[in-house]
Amino acid sequence: MDVAVEQTIRERIEMEKARTAPPDDAIAVPLIPATRYTNPDFFELEMQQIFHRNWLFAGHESEWAEPGAYQLFTRSGAPIVIVRGQDNVLRAFYNSCRHRGAPVTRDVCGVAKRLTCQYHSWSYDTQGKLKAVPDSRSFVDLDTDDLALVPVRCEVWQGWVFVNEDSEADSLVNFLGPICEQMLDINGPGMRRVGRQIHRVEANWKLMVDAFLEVYHIRTVHPDNAALLYDDQSVTVSMLPNGHSRLTTEKREELRDFPMVSDQYDNPSVGLLWRQTSTSFGIFPNLVVPMDTGAFTFLSMWPVDQRTTELELNWFAPEWQGDEVPEEHLQRLELFDTVMAQDKANMAPIQASVESPGAQPFQIGWHERLIHHFQRAVDLSIGPDLLPAGTAVSTALDSYVER
Template sequence: MPKRVADLIAQYDPSLPLAEASTIPASWYIDEGIAALERKTTFSRTWQMAGRVDQVRNPGNYVTCEIAGEPILVVRGEDGVLRGFFNVCRHHAAAVMTEASGCAKNLRCPYHGWTYTLEGALKGTPSFNSECHFDRSAHGLAPVATAVWENWVFVRLDAEGPGLQEFLGPQLIEEFAALRLQDLHWFERRHYYFDCNWKVFVDNYLDGGYHVPHLHKGLNSVLDFKNYTIENGMHHCLQSSPMVKDGDHADFSSVRGGDRALYYWLHPNFMVNWYEGQMDVNLVLPLGLNRTEVIFDFYFADVSEAAAERNRASIDVGNIIQDEDMAICKSVQRGLNSRAYSTGRLSIRREAGEHLFHRLLHGELSGALEE
């Protein structure tokens, strides 16, 4: 590893308690060496959401995505087993499946027609008749670890690592089971693009609602900010707030109800925002040092035509929040490039989740130094 990157990592002290802690250095948000190391560690060794369970319920159903620069394919086999693969043909490396999702009887590369079974085994190789030392059984699609939790499919690029259940931990699994997410149904997906490093978006999410009264007036009108709480687990943070009924922003209060709002972050880039009868799921994907895609999946208890107008009104409220966050995240990214800024102190009351995120990130990056 370049000494410069090692020096940047060494600038952060994860042992400091929250009362004494500051953020990770500004350089971590603007340095390509750090970004490259994140792809090799943070995004390769953690469980990454690859799709929804409802997309791959039946044999032949598949989804594709990109994780840490790697093309990924998840498919339900004829035997009913869900498997993940690198979406890379073993002949000349083209993507085998080119659509975001679909259903297929087999997996056929569009480049030279090499064909794989739904279980990833190579079967068809046009114009390969008498090639020496060619063993089709050794040229199947390369697998990735795959697991299902609640409504989602996850994959892990690295072959070695903790299972998904172990990574999540029993506390989180039990809490989500109590939410009965199986009663919520996917309604719509939207993509948002932020002019900032992916960590800026995560920091903003994890600031314990610190920015909500100042930036999100509508959202603040339905949250009891005084009683906002933050609880950290090993790899997750739960931010929670009692709901205020009949707030002074009718567009928000009409679609954000219930007794309590729950905001879950799972390291490093997966969020679940739960309100009574609805939730949205956020997947944060780095597109570059200064560019981030956030994929939102919206779920509702009622997805009938009769409920469509209200559901879209709820999504419109989400759009307002994202527009507000886009502007502030762009401002933060610009400031991180300033000679006037290096690190910022963290609030004991509000930023415990951010502190956890930074310590986990440091552990992954510094671990690569030891390797």
């Protein structure tokens, strides 16, 4: 991480711990309409304008370990297949045969030289080109060059794979902006998958994202784990471009320099700041990455419907020897499960309350402003002119975005 950025974060931590009133530059955070979490029209706009038009996390490049390796990706609502070509390039296509629309693979993952439709056996190579058409004699003027699989944007940054259905979208690197430099310390190319956990939560996906953009709740919801480790009075946040964010909370003094990972599985590329704090990055629209020196997770909040979310935790760690996942990493997953159980128990009742006649616009504090920043990015991604009446958030915090 840039020395100046690290110094700024440390200075802000000290200022946060010392203050007894809102900072001089703080303003009252404008209200957030509760109907954003319940309006079915708003939800449909989110699915079309956000999840079909933004970069979505799909995995780590090591999961496509060899040419011909493929995986299905359906989280945006569209069937997509991501495949490593024989030229070693990762590409994505709609999983739809150009003949009559059947899937070119029904397997969740695998390795193949060809993707072959199981309806009429049209066959495509790993670069999406149509290679074989049974009974081609019956097709007049068949132009196979014009019948390749329909591509989907797929780009890799530091080993992390993202897809985007918007062919006109900015590049992944430009979209991520300063996060590209600030997350370099994790050494993405040297990572390997540890495991995956999926939790179904009866709450709107934005309520789930909101919960990971503040630590105000940890003394109440996580008194026996996170609250013991982190000083919530030290939290410092940054509103970054495109709805992204950074949140840093200092570890309590007595635990600040206590090693949380054994030397054997420690990530040597991680600097001192990340070791002495919990620093997480919010990547719009639905990804939160709490950095750590050992196994750590990419948390994705995937909407199922307007009141149901699948929270997907993809765990990674620095490369290790052998096929078996180290027990130390598995213990980290088990520990985090206790935190997730507390969050799950908290979220469903919140959704019920938000849906009740007594629900009022949310009054959040300055230390929770990343929530407003995220919600404002939702509005911008949908398009302000398309928002249902009474659902928009204010533009008042736009000038606080750190360019």
